[in-house]
Amino acid sequence: MSKIAARDRxxxxxxxxxxxxxxxxxxxLQGHISFVKIGLELYTAAGPDMIKRVVGRGMRVFLDLKFLDIEETVRRATARVAAMGVDFLTIHANRKALTAAVQGREGSSLKLLAVxxxxxxxxxxxRDMGIQRSVQDLVAARALLASEVGCDGVVASGEEPAAIRQKVGPRFVIVTPGVRPAGKGVDDHARATTPTQTIAAGADYLVIGRPIRDAADPVATVTTIVSEMQAAFDARPI
Known part of the structure; x- marks a missing residue:
């Protein structure tokens, strides 16, 4: 049986x-969740103070700002994020940006995730972007790049963990957004999966927003999702 605590994932x-x-x-949701993603909308409205408030509640922070800029800018911005006590930070899977972020987080516990x-x-x-590779092939190639430059993991849909594991092995962190409980709409995600599907495929962390945020009873929704996640983690081979 898995020793993974789903609530932490x-x-x-x-x-x-x-x-x-x-x-x-x-x-x-205090006491029912332990990890929070802060993205562009909330960070634009509330800035670093919001990070301090979440950390002050004893919760972990995933800062999803998807950095992509010249190396000096990414390096310095990543250093500032590390100093705020953030746990996860996203960087677009560009070699120069990823390398700069690895340099910027030096000496900290900040984990870097390539988008x-x-x-x-x-x-x-x-194809509209001029890329002829399949989604799965591109995801796997970018995961390998992230691993080579020293990142800790990737952000990828629930359809890709198996292909990623073939490239980077079992220890690389896979964080999956676009997760929707069965029976819920996929919203604007083209490659949505359920919690059970996502965990069975090999993901380590699940990012879920609207199904909880928009629920009539967010606590009950979290409880149901965590229960499903725990069953899936327990059923997954160690």
Whole structure:
């Protein structure tokens, strides 16, 4: 049986437009979640202070800002993120940006996750960008790049962990957004999967936002999701 505690592997995507709304949700979920994703919307509204408030609650922070810029900018920005006590940070899977982020987090416990292919992209989106590879092949190649330059893991959909594991092995962290409980809509995710499917495929952390945020009873929803996740982790070979 798995020794993984599912509650620690659920990352709640706190995608709300204000600090006040974030605090209201966190008040309701205090004691039921331990890991929070702060993305572009909330970070734009509330900035680093929101990170301090989440850390002050005893929760971990996944800062999903998808850095991509010249090396000096990425290096310095990553150093600032590390100093704020963030646990996970996303960087687009560009060799120069990833290398700069690895340099910027030196001496800290910050884990760097390369963004492979956004979960709302499909093969047609890649062709529109001039990329002729399949989504799965591109994700696997970018995961290998991230591993080679010293990143800790990747962000990828629930359809790709098996291909990633073939390239980078079992210890590389896979964080999967676009996870939807069975019977829920996929929203704007082109490659959505259920918690059970995602964990069985090999993902380590699941990012779930709207199904919890928009639920009539967010606590009950979290409880149901964590229960499903725990069963899936327990059923997965160690």
């Amino acid at each position: 659920l990352i709640f995507a706190l995608d709300v437009p204000s600090a006040a709304e974030a605090d209201r949700l966190l008040d309701r 492979t292919v956004l979960t709302n992209f499909d093969s047609q989106d890649l």
